[in-house]
Amino acid sequence: MKLSFAERMFVNSPIRGLSLRFVEPRIFDNLAPFPRGAHVLDLGCGNGTGLVALARNHAPASLTGIDEDPAQIALARTRLEKSGVTARLIEANAEKITLPAHTYDVITCTGCLHHVPKWKSALAEVARLLRHGGLLYMFEIYPPLTAFISLFAAHPKNSFTHKSLVEELPRHGLTILGQRNLFNLAGFVVARRTGNSNLYD
Numbered sequence: 001m002k003l004s005f006a007e008r009m010f011v012n013s014p015i016r017g018l019s020l021r022f023v024e025p026r027i028f029d030n031l032a033p034f035p036r037g038a039h040v041l042d043l044g045c046g047n048g049t050g051l052v053a054l055a056r057n058h059a060p061a062s063l064t065g066i067d068e069d070p071a072q073i074a075l076a077r078t079r080l081e082k083s084g085v086t087a088r089l090i091e092a093n094a095e096k097i098t099l100p101a102h103t104y105d106v107i108t109c110t111g112c113l114h115h116v117p118k119w120k121s122a123l124a125e126v127a128r129l130l131r132h133g134g135l136l137y138m139f140e141i142y143p144p145l146t147a148f149i150s151l152f153a154a155h156p157k158n159s160f161t162h163k164s165l166v167e168e169l170p171r172h173g174l175t176i177l178g179q180r181n182l183f184n185l186a187g188f189v190v191a192r193r194t195g196n197s198n199l200y201d
């Protein structure tokens with residue numbers, strides 16, 4: 001789902017950038033150390049701030065960013081060029097990604113999944129794209145925060161809670177390694193691709 005004007009202003013603001021660069025990496029690392037030299041996909045990469053932070057913090061073997069919004073992809077391309085960071089950028093819907101299975105060691109997904117109407121399909125895609133043993137790092141916001149933001153920005157009505165998210169992940173062969181639920185408003189989850197995903201193994 002495309003970003004509204006207000007949300008676009010927020011996600012492209014310095015405040016969001018500071019959090020992506022300095023706050024979220026530390027929380028993720030505390031939940032499960034982020035591997036160096038990995039093939040990394042940032043799903044819903046937005047303006048590329050997360051991609052640059054990933055490059056600086058974790059020396060990935062390769063970096064890919066996916067976003068369905070061409071305007072955000074264009075911002076990401078400019079940011080990567082200015083930062084001297086190499087990444088493949090793909091305009092695609094998280095619900096159906098035409099990349100081969102078992103391509104990535106790590107997938108990051110911050111603030112994207114609550115925009116996706118078929119969020120369970122997006123999780124199935126994450127499971128399909130991860131190598132066995134690969135890691136998923138997620139940051140998400142939940143109702144009532146999404147309900148509040150919906151007053152001025154469109155979001156799917158079928159958004160999930162922290163509980164329903166952590167219950168859904170194992171159904172896709174994603175075993176939770178660590179999680180932080182921030183008062184049911186937002187949360188961090190790290191999961192490992194372990195068991196079978198019914199759809200894709």
Ligand SMILES: C[S@@+](CC[C@H](N)C(=O)[O-])C[C@H]1O[C@@H](n2cnc3c(N)ncnc32)[C@H](O)[C@@H]1O
Pocket residue numbers: 001002003011016020043044045046047050066067068069072092093094095109110111112115116117
């Ligand atoms: C709130 S922004 C978060 C951007 C960045 N990851 C961050 O943490 O600041 C959500 C991003 O997900 C993208 N997005 C929304 N729905 C999507 C979908 N179905 N497939 C791919 N990207 C999507 C939006 O275009 C936007 O760039």
